[in-house]
Amino acid sequence: MTETCKAAIFTGTNKLEVLDIKKPTPKPNEVLVELKTCALCTWEQRVYQGINQVDFPFIGGHEEAGIIVEVGADIDPKLWQVNDRVVVGLLTSCGECENCRIGEEGSCENFNYENLVGGLDTRGMGGLSQYLAVPVSKLFKISDKLSYEEAALTEPLSCVVHSVEIANIQFGETVVVVGAGIMGAFHAVLAKNKGARVIVIEPNEKRLALLRELGFTELINPTQEDSVSKVKELTNGKGADVILNTVGVSKLAEESVAMSALYGRVVLYSSYHPDTPIALSPNQLHRRMTKVVGSANSSTRDFITAMKLLNEGIVDVKPFIAGSYPLSEVVAGMEAAISPDSYRIIVDMSAE
Numbered sequence: 001m002t003e004t005c006k007a008a009i010f011t012g013t014n015k016l017e018v019l020d021i022k023k024p025t026p027k028p029n030e031v032l033v034e035l036k037t038c039a040l041c042t043w044e045q046r047v048y049q050g051i052n053q054v055d056f057p058f059i060g061g062h063e064e065a066g067i068i069v070e071v072g073a074d075i076d077p078k079l080w081q082v083n084d085r086v087v088v089g090l091l092t093s094c095g096e097c098e099n100c101r102i103g104e105e106g107s108c109e110n111f112n113y114e115n116l117v118g119g120l121d122t123r124g125m126g127g128l129s130q131y132l133a134v135p136v137s138k139l140f141k142i143s144d145k146l147s148y149e150e151a152a153l154t155e156p157l158s159c160v161v162h163s164v165e166i167a168n169i170q171f172g173e174t175v176v177v178v179g180a181g182i183m184g185a186f187h188a189v190l191a192k193n194k195g196a197r198v199i200v201i202e203p204n205e206k207r208l209a210l211l212r213e214l215g216f217t218e219l220i221n222p223t224q225e226d227s228v229s230k231v232k233e234l235t236n237g238k239g240a241d242v243i244l245n246t247v248g249v250s251k252l253a254e255e256s257v258a259m260s261a262l263y264g265r266v267v268l269y270s271s272y273h274p275d276t277p278i279a280l281s282p283n284q285l286h287r288r289m290t291k292v293v294g295s296a297n298s299s300t301r302d303f304i305t306a307m308k309l310l311n312e313g314i315v316d317v318k319p320f321i322a323g324s325y326p327l328s329e330v331v332a333g334m335e336a337a338i339s340p341d342s343y344r345i346i347v348d349m350s351a352e
Helices: 044-047 154-167 182-193 205-213 227-235 250-258 283-288 300-311 329-336
Strands: 004-012 015-022 030-039 065-072 084-090 131-135 139-141 173-177 195-200 218-220 240-245 260-268 291-294 322-327 344-346
Touching: 004 227, 004 291, 004 329, 015 329, 030 084, 044 131, 044 218, 044 329, 065 131, 065 182, 139 300, 154 182, 154 240, 154 260, 154 291, 173 227, 173 250, 173 344, 182 195, 195 227, 218 227, 227 250, 240 250, 250 260, 260 283, 329 344
Parallel strands: 173 195, 173 240, 195 218, 240 260, 260 291, 322 344
Antiparallel strands: 004 015, 030 065, 030 131, 030 344, 065 084, 084 139
């Protein structure tokens, strides 16, 4: 008799059902991971709302943590064992294309949200399944001090690590973070850890209040004052050395360039919906030697760095966990995650 497990499956727009699926079977070079938690990323929220288009049925979820419950015959027992607590990441990267081989798995040439991964028969990223069969190259060990809820945020933190590394922040530089959703907040935390002065732009007062609690003092509410003018005022007219834009609104990308200093670096972190072109002055970029770059996803190296930050307690993600819902209440969890007042909602995959 075929063993089954449960998964939350997108079956249509605004349709997310908990269904029985075939339980994955690990190959000799794989382990079977029982997932304990899966965080609901903005990407899954957009699938639910019909903004991100996929073919249904679809298993979402890519911010997950769990425990190894079975080890393939070819796995070195000195490295990986049953009961090891792990984060699963980068499942949609093939590991074989040129981009993957140079360490840029986040830009995998064969990347597709609708690949079959984790030994599943349903397409998708797989994190909302109770079990995944994965090669150990996709695993990152969790410290005993770290909860599964915290560990589920390794993937989003790894993406921010990637972005901050691209920005090349130096001690004492002024960094502006545009947006204080969870990814913006992570950017602010990491920039501060890099020894930078951090200014945050955010219209949501609840988010600003949390940042104040975390020790950030230079906060701009763009509904109350002009962001570009205020940044110039705070920097004696020079502008910011680095602008980390985490909001997918084209107008804010233009403003990010406008508030940059000489040799300013502007990182466009977010994906843009709609993808509206922006107006930039080539001569201004030329004369002020401005760098405008994008940042997308993360690599194995970024995952390892993010895992170290969490395992060693250097970054505390607990303030950004907005709540936990059992798998049976995943729809309620998704609705809560969509609220602009929420940070990350966690699905407890073991609670039905």
